[in-house]
Amino acid sequence: MAENSALEPKQRILKAAISLFVQKGFAAVGVREITKEANVNIAMISYYFEGKVGILKAILEEFFERYSQMLRDAVTEEETTEEGIRRLIGHMVDFVRENTELAIVAYNELPLDLPELAELKVEKITQMIGIMSGLIKRFGLDPEDIYHLGMIGPSLISMVFMNFRIRSILKNVFKVKFDDAYYKEFKETIATLFLSGIQGIAAKKQMQKRGKT
Amino acid sequence: MAENSALEPKQRILKAAISLFVQKGFAAVGVREITKEANVNIAMISYYFEGKVGILKAILEEFFERYSQMLRDAVTEEETTEEGIRRLIGHMVDFVRENTELAIVAYNELPLDLPELAELKVEKITQMIGIMSGLIKRFGLDPEDIYHLGMIGPSLISMVFMNFRIRSILKNVFKVKFDDAYYKEFKETIATLFLSGIQGIAAKKQMQKRGKT
DNA sequence: ATAATAATTAAACAAACGTTTGTCAAGTTT
DNA sequence: AAACTTGACAAACGTTTGTTTAATTATTAT
The missing domain is CATH 1.10.10.60 (Homeodomain-like)
Structure with a gap:
């Protein structure tokens, strides 16, 4: 122990x-x-x-350091939107897989009020949003459409994190074996879900536009 | 105060x-x-x-009571898969909107280890999985495909909950107004994302099947 | 009206909390 | 060799924790 x-x-x-x-x-x-x-x-x-909060502070700093590095690595110049998003999701899953505990602590503690860490959280989250905005532009999505981006972006993050959060349930109830094959399939499934999803949303938006004019 | x-x-x-x-x-x-x-x-x-944990116990019981009731209400006999899922998502969003704090507490505390509540959690989660399985069958999805269901099901839940979890960020950074119009759009967006998403996954599965035979 | 039960209170409890102290040995610098 | 720094320790600090006690007030039933 x-x-x-x-x-x-x-x-x-x-x-x-x-x-x-x-x-x-x-x-x-x-x-x-x-x-x-x-x-x-x-x-x-x-x-x-x-002190005790200093430990959590160090943990969160380490998390954001690695997470932002992963996001930066996930971007390459020449690729289609689909390739880019598939690559991003792949990196995200790999990241959470390799840093499961770090990610869970960050995910769980970030929304909680701890005055000593308020400043740090605002700074880091602002930073992450900045990086994400860069990705969105590069993917050819409409950065003006904050309305939908604020719904869709967090959805993607939550899909990836949720899988690790309920690990024990998936393992015990659904008898999931968390091996390479599983994560390969997981990446593809989430990516397909997300890509087909935003295509569906874009198609719907287009239809509404045409309906109005 | x-x-x-x-x-x-x-x-x-x-x-x-x-x-x-x-x-x-x-x-x-x-x-x-x-x-x-x-x-x-x-x-x-x-x-x-x-005692103190008794409060949390009461909170979780109340949450599961209302949540399972919502799930049961979300099912009607005669409708298409699309209608059914849109209705389910609508009910889920309404539920979390009307029980935001209750849902957040449950969402945050459920994965944490609290020996006194271990039994309750197992019981209630098992119950929820049971109800969800019923929904899946009724929606004409393949209940044998636990592999994908274990990925997709939680994704749906997390998409809905995440939006409420990061409320303050959406409000302050993205200047979101959480009114009826927003939630109407949110429901439609999530539903479209999810429906297009699972159609994409189904299409891909079909392609792989054909590729093999 | 009186007895019985329920609701509420202030005070005290031991246990656990995070932090600090003073001390000491082992290196390092001067 | 003397002065200083670092890493580690046991012990104790004052505070806060969740819970309980015994007394008192309020309500209900007889």
């Missing part, structure tokens, strides 16, 4: 904290629990992170 | 607790905070709910 690998104490704290935050949520985890799991003295939390 | 309406103390506690749980999460809210907001004595929590 107790973490005692070759990792440095600071990394052991981070690793233990992430794991516990996923299970119970930030507020429900005590510092003693973390230090016990990480096999470090309790004072090390203040020493390395300036 | 303090809740002191004509409501009964028990209901005042529930109302205050839901509001606070949405803001900070269950574990981060203290009983004194709840009682102050509800304007009741601290002992009333044990008196009416047998």
Whole structure:
């Protein structure tokens, strides 16, 4: 149970904290629990992170660092909208697969009010929206149509994250084996769902336009 | 700030607790905070709910009660798949709109480990899956294809819930006005996205089948 | 009116909380 | 070799946690 690998104490704290935050949520985890799991003295939390919220802050910063890097990597200059979106979804799934716990903590804690992290959250989310807007333009979608983008964009993110959030249910109830084949199919399914979906929306918009004129 | 309406103390506690749980999460809210907001004595929590987790238990029970009722209401015998799914999505959006805080608390707290509620969660989630399976059959989808259903079903739920979860971002950054017109458009957009999406998936499956034979 | 039950209160409880303290050994710099 | 820095520790800090107690008021039934 107790973490005692070759990792440095600071990394052991981070690793233990992430794991516990996923299970119970930030507020429900005590510092003693973390230090016990990480096999470090309790004072090390203040020493390395300036307190408990400092751990969460470090976690969120790490998440956004990796997430924004992934988004930037997901863009290449020459490709069709379909290729671009399929690539983006592929990267997103890979990202959450490789950073499942980090992503879950961020996903769970971000909407919660924690005054000490308010500033950080605003900054990072603004940043992400900026990157996403860039993607949208590059994909040839209509960036003026904020109305629909605010509905569709978050839908895509939620589809990917939800799958990891309900992992235990999928595993126990639906007997899903989370192997490469599964994720390959998952990527294709979500991408097809999303692409056919936005095509359907575009077609509908076109019809409404023609109906009006 | 303090809740002191004509409501009964028990209901005042529930109302205050839901509001606070949405803001900070269950574990981060203290009983004194709840009682102050509800304007009741601290002992009333044990008196009416047998403790703090009892409040969350009552909240989750209320959520599942209303949610399953909504799902049952969403089904009518005679209609096409498209009509059925559009109706279901309409009901889901209406439900989350009318029970936003209740839904957010349930959505946020359900994946977290709270031993005292483990049994309840398993029971209710099993129930929901049962109802959903019934819907799927009635919609003429292939219930054998658990692989895809486990990907698509949760996607639908997450699309609807996500919109309410990031309300504050949509409001502040995208300047969304959450009025009837918005939700009408939201329902149609999500429904079109989802319907076109599953048609695209079905078409792809068909193509793969033909490719193999 | 009186007894019984229900609702509410202030006060106190032990346990757990996050943080800080003072100390010490091991390196590093001067 | 002396001065300083870093990493780690046990112990204790004051505060807050959820819960309980015993007393009191309000309501209902007899």
